Amino acid sequence: MVVYNDSKTDTDEVLDYFNNKIPAMTFSIEKEIDNSINFLDITVHKSTENFSFSIYRKPTTTDTIIPNDSCHPPEHKHAAIHYMYNRMNS
Secondary structure (H helix, E strand, O other), X not given: OOOOOOOOOOHHHHHHHXXXXXXXXXXXXXXXXXXXXXXXXXXXXXXXXXXXXXXXXXXXXXXOOOOOXXXXXXXXXXXXXXXXXXXXXX
């Protein structure tokens, strides 16, 4: 993630720089909408005073976890449940 000032930064120039620096990777730009932007599983909200954060969930999220009758080890099943619990209570 790169944070920049729109009036001082040429985003096309920055994008070209990164794409030329590492040819094996392709970078893209995602601009904020309504002072918010999603990064990984977090939404960053910008105000004049500070930044705030919330959990981002894709519209296609199903919240499906490992079924109890699967052959996964019990610690994997417990970890999946703990992860979901912790994310919901953040």
